[in-house]
Amino acid sequence: MKPDASIADAVKLAGWAKRTQRSALQDLLVATAQPGIISFALGLPAPELFPVEACAEAAARVLASSGAALQYAPPAAALKARIVQLMARRGVRCREEQVFLTAGAQQGLSLALRVIVEPGDVVITETLTYPGFMQVLEPLGVRLVTVEVEPDTGLDPRALERVLRAQPPGCVIYGMPQGHNPLGYSLSVATRGALVDLAERYRAVILEDDAYGRLTYGDAAPALRASSETAVIYAGSFSKTLAPALRTGWLVAPESMIERLSVAKESADINMATLAQRIVVSMLDHMDYEAHVARLCAEYRRRRDAMVDALEQHLADEARWIVPTCGVFIWVELRRSIDTTALLRRAIDDEQVAFLPGAAFRAERGGGRATRCLRLNFSNCAPERIHDGIARLARVVRASSLPR
Amino acid sequence: MKPDASIADAVKLAGWAKRTQRSALQDLLVATAQPGIISFALGLPAPELFPVEACAEAAARVLASSGAALQYAPPAAALKARIVQLMARRGVRCREEQVFLTAGAQQGLSLALRVIVEPGDVVITETLTYPGFMQVLEPLGVRLVTVEVEPDTGLDPRALERVLRAQPPGCVIYGMPQGHNPLGYSLSVATRGALVDLAERYRAVILEDDAYGRLTYGDAAPALRASSETAVIYAGSFSKTLAPALRTGWLVAPESMIERLSVAKESADINMATLAQRIVVSMLDHMDYEAHVARLCAEYRRRRDAMVDALEQHLADEARWIVPTCGVFIWVELRRSIDTTALLRRAIDDEQVAFLPGAAFRAERGGGRATRCLRLNFSNCAPERIHDGIARLARVVRASSLPR
Numbered sequence A, B: 001m002k003p004d005a006s007i008a009d010a011v012k013l014a015g016w017a018k019r020t021q022r023s024a025l026q027d028l029l030v031a032t033a034q035p036g037i038i039s040f041a042l043g044l045p046a047p048e049l050f051p052v053e054a055c056a057e058a059a060a061r062v063l064a065s066s067g068a069a070l071q072y073a074p075p076a077a078a079l080k081a082r083i084v085q086l087m088a089r090r091g092v093r094c095r096e097e098q099v100f101l102t103a104g105a106q107q108g109l110s111l112a113l114r115v116i117v118e119p120g121d122v123v124i125t126e127t128l129t130y131p132g133f134m135q136v137l138e139p140l141g142v143r144l145v146t147v148e149v150e151p152d153t154g155l156d157p158r159a160l161e162r163v164l165r166a167q168p169p170g171c172v173i174y175g176m177p178q179g180h181n182p183l184g185y186s187l188s189v190a191t192r193g194a195l196v197d198l199a200e201r202y203r204a205v206i207l208e209d210d211a212y213g214r215l216t217y218g219d220a221a222p223a224l225r226a227s228s229e230t231a232v233i234y235a236g237s238f239s240k241t242l243a244p245a246l247r248t249g250w251l252v253a254p255e256s257m258i259e260r261l262s263v264a265k266e267s268a269d270i271n272m273a274t275l276a277q278r279i280v281v282s283m284l285d286h287m288d289y290e291a292h293v294a295r296l297c298a299e300y301r302r303r304r305d306a307m308v309d310a311l312e313q314h315l316a317d318e319a320r321w322i323v324p325t326c327g328v329f330i331w332v333e334l335r336r337s338i339d340t341t342a343l344l345r346r347a348i349d350d351e352q353v354a355f356l357p358g359a360a361f362r363a364e365r366g367g368g369r370a371t372r373c374l375r376l377n378f379s380n381c382a383p384e385r386i387h388d389g390i391a392r393l394a395r396v397v398r399a400s401s402l403p404r
Helices: A004-010 A015-019 A024-031 A052-064 A077-088 A104-116 A131-140 A157-165 A189-201 A255-269 A274-286 A289-315 A340-351 A383-399 B004-010 B015-019 B024-031 B052-064 B077-088 B105-116 B131-140 B157-165 B189-201 B255-269 B274-286 B289-315 B340-351 B383-399
Strands: A099-102 A122-126 A143-147 A172-175 A205-209 A232-237 A249-252 A319-321 A329-334 A373-377 B099-102 B122-126 B143-147 B172-175 B205-209 B232-237 B249-252 B319-321 B329-334 B373-377
Touching (some): A015 A131, A052 A274, A099 A104, A104 A255, A104 B015, A104 B255, A122 A131, A131 B255, A143 A157, A157 A189, A172 A189, A340 A373, B077 B099, B099 B105, B105 B205, B105 B232, B105 B249, B105 B255, B143 B157, B157 B189, B289 B319
Parallel strands (some): A122 A172, A172 A205
Antiparallel strands (some): A232 A249, B099 B249, B232 B249
16 A cells, blocks of 8 residues: 555545635634633534433434334424424524425535535625635635625625626525624614515525524514515524534525425435434424523523623723624624734633634635634633633733734 | 415526436335335335444433533544444555544545536446436536446446546546445455556546445455555445434545545534434444344345345246345346336336336436346345235236337
């Protein structure tokens, strides 16, 4: 056998794969998992709030009767029925025939795009957006067009219209109107209406990522999908309300897309996640899901408040931020022009605290204010630890003598 | 809201998605699941042989201690270590750094191809091949080239060389040397050596699908990956030895590919199947996996023998077949030119027995002897039921007066 050194030459990689780098996410999962590190870096739920017992009991139930839960089987109709009920909580009326089960919201975004775009098609994102969506775009050869976004007000319909006017009809617009990742904003009802109107007028399709939609700390506006079943494809997930490792999410899509989504998922992973789907159905049947979500929201709200308090106490003179009413992130902009990518390394080394630098969320390379911004997650740490972590972060920022 | 009828116009589908039809698999799962139908159609394992208790106990163990099994986490190193050990049973020496965990072999094939091919690249398959692989190819815009295959002898290195000679270097060759689906053949050691030599000589990469590799009824030749770590990417799975619904498989690939596979899987589904991976590790730690595989092989051999006996008893004058030494399928060629696609409908309606017609496995449209062939699965039925089903099938064949 040849030594591994020669292998890089032997296997030709596709162009996109050569260009693409491993995401910061995977590396940070390793770096920030060291004991002693206080990490605000990733969007991790609080594991102590997972419904572990409900999950263990559900697994025991579905495996008790027979081997059926371990066999290939079509997507669980019972789960689609439950999702139709849950969508009402997001203001959405839909039918089981419009629900497509996925391995989390990420797979929903990936499959939906694969089914509707071709190389050269235009996909519109905000200038600051979820990097996992950019990873989906990478191999598809689409033309990326960005819309300037303000961290505090979110996606601006007027800015979007300027972009849409310059594009052919049939664009795909990716958006996260509720609990935006990384900016934390949630759009007003009026803005939502304007966005859907625009999509319908310009024959565009909005891919609505609602992964955090149920984690609200105040009134939640209905999902975009509530206003249009033709112009919006909705992606939801149990990852943030039950647990990520169940790998169970869904799309609500036009019925005409479902069969094609099914073909795409078969080719991706056979489309038979029997065990996980039955466990989720059994959990929903036996637990009080709404009470569980309410407990989650109450605790995450406490953590958000703790982080905002700590920011005010330690960083008010160095930074500004918006208090989110949904989701698990606070977007922080430093007043001084400090490069937060360089700051992260020092934060980990000197103070054992981690965050994600703003530059990680840029849809395109280039400057902009994002380089002095950072994203903080508040769902994964208890309040006292949040206070400690923000105090550490403030020391790193203060010690920073690197104006650009 | 607009009625659903208008939706087909509203969402533009990608070209491949418009062309692609829902696979026969999903429809047949529904049709053949009716009580009373004896189905030899799908490649389903025997659910009564699933290690259900081991799985339930493993689930209870990993969920007992904490919520960690439900959280996002990097791919399980413990599982990679176990897979390195298991690969030795297929004659393969590899390192954990070369193992990439997937949601089953299908996802392994899909991700591997996405990482190494670009539109216009040549992918070589046999004229009769696994339809799930054709589904993976569909959206990639590759150039498909086929090699004639004989059901009894399998992929012929001389035929492959004629094809390779006419193509640019860097082709991808898809093959299933062990327990071929649908043909049932397993290649000789000499043929395997010749294939790997060819791949190295023509700088091609073989994508080796070994999903059925451990289900052997005699001596098993080493996997192709045993002879070359540069020219072969290996796809394995626990779907046929533990259970499909665990959605756990793996690739053994050149280390230089692993990071790119990781990016591709992140974009596909986040790459954090924590729960399933921990359940599989815990099962492997607590059960006697090799004894379990041996029991599976003994029972599947009994079922293969029952099907061969029944074929000899009921169909010897109407058909010929090869006795497989691995896998779960028998490929049957009818002596008369009966279209087995038409035969299937009558088989279900008149005799409540199902199979897959040969035409379902053609890599390209066109004639060929496949239209008078059919694939029979023997793993999913007990021997008495197999006898009954083959008797029914024989009645349908005999009643058929449709020579073409």
